[in-house]
Structure formats: C-alpha cells, structure tokens
Amino acid sequence: MGTWLRRLPSAHTPLPPAPLPNRRYLGCSTAHPGSGRGAPTGLRLPACPALRLPARPAPGLLPRGGAPSMPAAGGDRAGPGPLRQRGSRRPQGAPAASALSARPPAGCRAALGLVTLLSFASRFHRLPEPPHVCWDETHFGKMGSYYINRTFFFDVHPPLGKMLIGLAGYLSGYDGTFPFQKPGDRYEQHNYMGMRGFCAFLGSCLVPFAYLTVLELSKSMPAALLTAFILIFDTGCITLSQYILLDPILMFFLMGAVLSMVKCNSCSDRPFSASWWLWLSLTGVNLAGAMGVKFVGLFVVLLVGLNTIYDLWDLLGNLNVSLVMFGKHLLARVFCLILLPLTLYVAMFAVHFEVLNKSGPGDGFFSSAFQSQLIGNNLHNVSIPEHLAYGSVVTMKNLRMAGGYLHSHWHLYPEGVGARQQQVTAYLHKDLNNLWIIKKHDSDTDLLDSSSPVEFVRHGDIIRLEHKETSRNLHSHQHEAPLTRKHFQVTGYGINGTGDSNDFWRIEVVGRRAGKLIKVLRSKIRLTHVATGCILGSSGKTLPKWGWEQVEVTCTPYVKETPNSLWNFEDHINPKLPNISLDVLKPSFVEILLESHMVMIRGNSGLKPKDNEVTSKPWHWPINYQGLRFSGVNETDYRVYLLGNPVVWWLNLFTIGLYLLIAISTAVALKRGVQLTSEHKELSRVVLCGGGQVALGWLLHYLPFFMMGRVLYFHHYFPAMLFSSMLTGITWDTLLKFFSQFLSPAATGRRVYGGGILALILLIMYSFYLFHPLSYGMIGPMASDPSSPMAGLRWMDSWEF
Secondary structure (H helix, E strand, C coil), X not given: CHHHHCCCCCCCCCCCCCCCCCCCCCCCCCCCCCCCXXXXXXXXXXXXXXXXXXXXXXXXXXXXXXXXXXXXXXXXECCCCCCCXXXXXXXXXXXXXXXXXXXXXXXXXXHHHHHXXXXXXXXXXXXXXXXXXXXXXXHHHHHHHXXXXXXXXXXXXXXXXXXXXXXXXXXXXXXXXXXXXXXXXXXXXXXXXXXXXXXXXXXXXXXXHHHHHHHHHHCCHHHHHHHHHHHHCXXXXXXXXXXXXXXXXXXXXXXXXXXXXXXHHHCCCCCCCHHHHHHHHHHHHHHHXXXXXCHHHHHHHHHHHHHHHHHHHHHHCCCCCCHHHHHHHHHHHHHHHHHHHHHHHHHHHHHHXXXXXXXXXXXXXXXXXXXXXXXXXXXXXXEEECECECCCEEEXXXXXXXXXXXXXXXXXXCCCCCCCCEEEEEECCCCHHHCEEEEECCCCCCCCCCCCCCCXXXXXXXXXXXXXXXXXXXXXXXXXXXXXXXXXXXXXXXXXXXXXXXXXXXXXXXXXXXXXXXXCCCCCEEEEECCCCCEEEEEEEECCHXXXXXXXXXXXXXXXXXXXXXXXXXXXXXXXXXXXXXXXXCCCHHHHHHHHHHHHHHHHHCCCCCCCCCCCCHHHCCCCCCCEEEECCCCCCXXXXXXXXXXXXXXXXXXXXXXXXXXXXHHHHHHCCCCCCHHHHHXXXXXXXXXXXXXXXXXXXXXXXXXXXXXXXXXXXXXXXXXXXXXXXXXXXHXXXXXXXXXXXXXXXXXXXXXXXXXXXXXXXXXXXXXXXXHHCECCCCCCCCCCCCCXXXXXXXXXX
C-alpha cells in the first residue's frame, strides 16, 4: 500500500468551483534519491496529506554546510544547496505557500456557520419531549445521580461519560433524587434538561467536526457540505443525540480525535510550530476522552496509531531529516499520543474513586479490601476477628473478578437439573442469605457458648458449612452441574444441620503448611470435597430465570488453581474473639485501577440481553435492518424509534462499494502509468488519501464487532456510520468532478457537478421530511394502519413503528 500511496498525483492546478490551495510537498518524484531512475511522465506524485513533509528544511534538519546533492526527478544530479522544488518560486510580494495552504476555500466559514446552526436546531428541537425516561436513560441518568450523591456503583464502561452527565446535571440544578427505575417513569418536577441538553450539545458538534474533517481531506466545500447535510438530516443521529446516553459523548471525542489528527497532518510542513503542537496535543486529549467513555474508543486509538506509524515511517525514509530530528518527532508523538492520553485516562479514574466514596450497589463486584474503603460499607472502619474459629458466622467471596458471594436460598433446583435440592449460587450483592456457620464435621455442639473454649480452624481441617438462614449444609455429589458439563452439582442439603458425608469439605490455604491458622480477608482458601475430591468454585455463568440469574456454583473435578476456585472470608462474626482494624488492608491506587479494569472487562464480555430486548447482528446495521424502541409501544404512547434515515444509510452502503471500485481502478491506473491531467491527479489524491483514511476508519469501527461474543445493539454502528457518511461526501464529490471534466463547455460541467450535489442534498432532505416523526415522536395509529401519518413508510417488515 505504501508504494502506490507515494505515487499519488500532485495538485498544481485549481479545481472549480473553489480554488485549490497550491500546496508544496517533498518527495514528489517516485524516484528515490540516489536511485538514478525517474518516474514515468505524469507520475511525479506527492505523499498523502497525512504524510506531508516540510517543504523547506527547518533549522537543524540539514547538516552544517548546506544540503547534500540530491538527484532530480529524472535521475540527474542537482547542484549543491537547498533542495529546489517545483512551485517553490514565487513572484516578489506573493503569499507564501504555507499561507495559501492555510486559506480555506471561499465561503467555507459561512457554510460552517450554516451547518452548525442547522445541526443545533435539529438536535435541540423538541428536546424536552417526551418528559419521561427513555431507553438507556434509566442506566446513565441513574449513574449521573450516583455521582451527585457520591454513591459507588459498577458499570462495564469507563467513568468519563457518566461523570460528565452527572456534572451537567449538578450544574443545571438537578439534585440527584430521581430514581430512574424504568423507562416510562415521568420526570415530574425533576430537572432533567441539563443532562439531555449536554448530550444534545455534544451530538450537535459532530456535524461541524465532520464538515471540517472532509474539507481538510478533500479541499472541497461541496464534499464537506454533502457530508454535513447527511448527518444533519439523519434521523438516527438526531435520536441518539437527544437523550441521556453515552453515545453522543463517545462520538464527540471520536470525531474530535479524527479532526485533530487530520489538522495535525496538514501542519506537517510546519513541524513543531504552535499549530502543530496544538493539534497533536488535542489528538491525544480526544483519544483519552474516547477511551474514557467506552472501550470501543480503542478503535480510534488504533486509527491514529496506524496514521502515526505511517507518518514516522515516511519521515525515516526522508534523507533530508536527520536522525536527531527524527528522534524529536518520535518523542513528540510519544508524549502527545501515548503519555498525555494515559495520564488523562488514569486521572479520570482517580477522580472517579475520589468522588464515589459511599457504599452502593456496586460494592459486591469488588474485592473485600476495596470495599473496606467505602463509607457505609459493613467493612468500613470496622474491626473484626483476625483468625477463623469454629462457630463463626462468615461470608465467603469468590476471588474471580465479579465472582460473587457463596449464597443459598429456599428455592430448589427444577426437575431435570441434577438432584431436586436447595440451590447454591454466587450472588454479587450483600445479602443475609450469604451467611454461613463454620462447624466441625463430626460435632454439632454450640461453639459460641461462652463456657466452651475457642477452637481455631486450621489449614487442612475437615469442616461443615451450615447455611444460617435455612440450616442446610453445603453439599455436593456426582450429579452434573446445571450449566457446566463434567462439573458436579452443589446444593444445600439436610435438616437443621444434619446431613450426610457429602457435606464434608477440607479447607486449605494457598501456600500454607498444615496446622496454620486462617486469616480473614487475607488468606486465599479452597474447599475440597472429601467424598469426590472436587473443588468448590464459581463458573462465572449466569443461571436461567429459575436460578434468579445468579452465578452458577459447581464442584470441579479438575484440580487446578484458578481464581474461580479460590475464596476468602469477608464478614466474620464471633463474639468470643478479639477484633483488629481493617485499615491494614487498604489497597493502593494502582491495585484499585487494575481491579476495576478486570471487573469491567469481565462484565462487558458477560452482558446478556434483557427480556423482550431487541438485539441485532453486525450485518444488520449497514442495511438499516432493524431499529430500537426508545419510547412507547402502543398507539396511545408517545413513540420514538431509533432508525437511520433510509436514503442516507442505503446511499452510504452503496457508496462503500462504489468507493472500492473507484479506488481499485485509480490505483491500477497509476500503477500502469496512465497519463493523467493535473485535475485528475488531484482527484486521485483525494480518493486514495482522503477517502482511504476515512474508509480505514469505517473498517476499524465496524469489523471488530463480528468477533465480539457479547450482546450487540443497533446503536453500536453509529461511530462507523460517521465514517461512512464522510466517505459518501468525498466519493460523490470526486465522482461528479471527474465526469463533469469531460463535458464541454466548462460551464455545463460545473452545472452538472453542482446539480448532482444539490440533487443528493434535496433527496436526503425529502427523506428526512418523511421519516422525521421517528426522531421527534409519534402518537396515533401504527404504520400498518392506513390512517397513520407513517402509512406506506414501513419499507422493511423488520421495522417496528
């Protein structure tokens, strides 16, 4: 790919209707310095804008004494002195090339103002409607409330998006008291507009970001306008921007990173200038923001990383750049694109843990040591007995991330699932059903009697665990586990502590010798079933409805030391023992940071669809196969339906195939040495360089979903949709320019070109006119009813509006 990217046509002739800046590039010839071979006529092509090099060596670029002799394009030797380029001469008083390159096409500022105004108007129109909780507002609005109340919670995404939502609510006067229990709950007097308005503001910024990105890549205002109108009038983008969701926040940072990267590339002829440092730093800041909202922000990190690697590789091959200067370029990118984003990313978690210092619904997902730092948690500022003794009431926590507490309840396993005995599960939350009493395997005396001596539990002892609430013993046998094949079922068995020999377990501490005492919280223990030799563990699999969607507990016959089969004792109640403070267990920030990431990753991979929830597959998304209900189901409900503008989405899909055809044809023509006019050279550069970067962004934000095992939804495609929309603007602008150049006179070509762009924009606007009720709300008959305003618009049976 690198070979033909360097052979792209240079632009020395302005294109109608907007004059093109006369940019200067180094390395315009395909001949490598010193090779003695030149390129065929018409193929002296510059590098892509992303790989543009300084037109004139900056101080320190060349060794003292002037530039070395360099070969000319045709292989002749040039004399000593600075490298001379085509287009480097200019009449006295003419503006420098750098000034020309910075000058935008005529009228682009007015166009930018227009599309920005339309974007904000479309996103803020009817923003208060409906005045009730819609779709995932029940999650992210609630999490914003948790930040305002400083209540700790668990989520599968990094914290930045929820922190910003909480901050927007706090600054707008929301007090964090609305429960956000379920979709449809009315907000009543609660101030929710600050949070919705914040998300709508960031969603509105996507349009000017995309406009400026396409303008920078194509140097064509019509291409940028077409892209902007696609996003302004897409019903899906509007809907996703109007509610308390993470998606507009994620896409804001994503597009900010792409725009900053493209702007930094355009400053590559002025390295280490103020503007170059600004855009490079902003790229790093936006990368941290994208990663801090959702882990899919990694995709734009990969896009910027590939661009940076290619940029550095091109610099390394430029003999005008000394190794010292190359080292400076490398260090600048390491600082701005690696160290700066990492620092900001870690700082987000520092703020997150500092703000959320009160016990909440997320405690059980984290280790006992972490929980001891949360105000209100039963482990916070408490003293408990240090060593385990018989008669103690304890809770056992699995050391697998989000493994849960050993738990039982009165419900039995259903018919056909092993023995019909009491269920034993792992539960992620604090509960009285997590309490167990440690007893001797061969005695049932009351060991908490003040007259009986204290007997400590030691490594290697055989014990019995009696469930405090139901008085049944922890039990296993050779019936198969509910979900995990070849593992044994674990149940609660017996009456008032009386059972059989399958209730006996050998307690062992990892790394200890026989006879050693067992420490609460700090000792990692495993329970080996005496009768079968299997080991008690949490499989991590979620049980069906009959198991209350708790985590499966099994007894594995495979003797292997993994976090699944290791436990620690957390709560410990024994009035006969002295207590110690838990402050000695305080974890470091690095330990908390690593633990939180492990919990998030495991939680993300284990996401399951809820009842009646509409999930989808990645191949559904580009064809707009199925939407999502944001609000309402029946005719009397206020219905909002997330679905892309069909004309926009199908045009984007068609354009992806069209672009591949054009790009391959262009690359083959250049490789075969086809003679091109200066206008066609510039169009080839736009297609292969500008379009290539956008197409790569679409691939990186779409293809990885085919490899994900977690549940997927339609809204996951919208970051990729931003790239496909930019590709549509670039491709159709280039195609119309190409064909208009064959028309005579030139005025006819310009009319065809302008008419084609206008026709596409009008088609998109008309489609938006038809489908806008999907975004702004519908009340009345469904689309299947002839009297419905949406009658005749249900073009696919899978659409549910």
